[in-house]
Amino acid sequence: MTTNTRAYAATSATSPLTPYRFNRRNPRNDDVVIDILYCGVCHSDLHTARNDWGWSSYPIVPGHEIVGRVTSVGADVTRFKVGDHVGVGCMVDSCGHCPACAHGDEQHCAEGSTFTYGGIDRVDGSMTQGGYSDQIIVKQEFVVRVPDGLDLKGAAPLLCAGITTWSPLKNWHVVAGSKVAVVGLGGLGHMAIKLAKAMGADVTLFTRSAGKEDDARRLGADHIVLSTDDAQMAEVAGRFDLIVDTVPYAHDTNPYIPTLNYGGTLVLVGYLGPLEPALNSMPMVLGRKAVAGSLIGGIAATQEMLDFCGEHGITADIEVIRMEEINDAYERMLKSDVKYRFVIDMASLKEAA
Template identity: 50%
Template sequence: MCQSCNDKPETLTREGASRRDFLRSGAVLAAAPVATSMIAAQAAAQTTNGTLAESKVQAWAAHDTEGNFAPYTISRRAAGAKDVVIEIMYSSICHSDVHTYKGDWGMPHFPLVPGHEMVGRVVGTGPEVTKFREGDIAGVGTMVDSCGTCVNCLADREQNCLNGTTFTYDSADKISGGVTYGGYSRKIVVKEEFALRIPPGVDLAGFAPLLCAGITTFSPINHWNLQHGQRYGVIGMGGLGHLAVKLAAAKGAEVVVFTTSEDKIADAKRFGAAEAYLWSDDAAIGRQMGTFDLMLSTVPVAYPMQPFLNLLKLDKTLVNVGALFEVQGAQGMLMAFGRQSLAGSLTGGIAETQRVIDFAAHHGIAATYEMITPDQIGTACEKVVNKEARYRYVIDMTQV
């Protein structure tokens, strides 16, 4: 294959294999006539059923920084040639949703329809879609578009698009204009490249949180190459932290949890942690000094980090995925003496998100959640702030 072809962004086949490898194998040549006729037939059938047309959709929106949610009707664009139309079944509440409507990251555009952890059924596909068929289960996570051509997009890091990632809600909508609306709604239209395949037989509601919380905690495990038997510390065990425990334990790591909630000690061990301690247990924390190969902080607010940096082995890293403003309490001399690193990470790219979905399905992992109806969103968000969630609130969007 020519170098110009190799320079194009990688595309996965429906089964998740490398499309470039598939092309090289020659298998696509034999399948092409059948595939072409199937796609044409699907396109003809779906064009007539109206699911591809622009539509008005019922949603739930925050109308102010106090989190007053109410029903709200939004428009979803007509599906393009490479778009999929997904009827949302489950959408979960991420702490990012709360930060956004509260204006913690800048004043949002109201009415705001949050939600970037959603799973639903494909009810329509554009004529050039190859990744999904009607009836498939798909997920949408934290982003719905990127340029596809910059060095970061070509490296499967669409979340770091140099020309501007389009996030799933409250982001400039480069296709329809205005801002994007998220998963607290009945339907979404998205490019097939930004929809994830959800394997059959899984807990669909429990898989919704994987689209943000799952990939946010899985990506550092990949990037810092956590190995079987290594000691892995999870600081804070909420929506993100509980999935961090489950995923790292499935990798064979020795997981240790640090929490401020005494009732989470037993849960941590049930999720796979070898040990769990309260932050206030100075003696226990002191015994951990210099023992960790990797640590992950999921706490959504700033706090003094040096006591946890002290727990790292020489040359190891504490990754912050929680507090997204100024971090506190990291002391240069102590970090230098231990040659410790304090790093940041956010979400992952589409390929990596598919990887965590497949990993979770293989290992029988799903979020621990409480199902709610849309009229309970505001109350659930308050409980998230008060650390009362155990551990994700999932909205049954079929009740809209």
């Protein structure tokens, strides 16, 4: 029996999100049914709602930073029980057998991972709908456990912003004493600073805006470099093992390459598209430096990240909003008017119904 679900949805690229009802698919034997408590608001939600990437189908319910409580489980579910606090991130399925999936990198599934919203269910062909809703049904392999004691509201953004920044820190082997820089102080950047600091790294924030020093230090940054100041940039030449670039729009990456150590890497996690101006390969070739990209992380890595956050008491800095405030939140997000992630209290959706 399908489940009637309350939500907020975009019905076109130009219309605001509005209340919406739809039927979730039937729970299967390997499914977990989750009552959604909180859902973070990601730039990807806005891009999808407004069809900025050209693939959106409407109506669509955004939301992929989901924390909730298990209300029922299928007959074959062994990982979770009713009452557990769990999370769902950007994916709800993958092929499970390609080399990427076998390696635990379901986000790079050769057949294409099934995204939490706007994806196509691999069993019945229906379109997936996300976490701006009162409940969600997800197969157990794509559900993660939220550690006891971790604030549920602040944990929601870990399901995207957290894993997006954790993944490059782990894949490029950040350890105690590593020199890590973060470009940009927003939803992703503030998580990159917190996580890198907890790993024992020496952390620097690159920013174009003066006046962020106090906040950056509060989050864990050891140093702040104004990237528009040539003298400050020259002082950190050859310093960094890893730079995590969280800027979500086209920008000039060339000034950061000289600040990499021999063999260092700049990893793009915030921007999809061509770099403008073009990347100058000379300092990369001469210094064996690299520019790479990283996409979220696999399910095992996401659980590892959550467990690490539980051990270190790490959550996102958030502003809690009601569901009906989502359109205003989108406009504020475009102006970077949030420190540092909006989280929707889904009780407000249930109260309004």
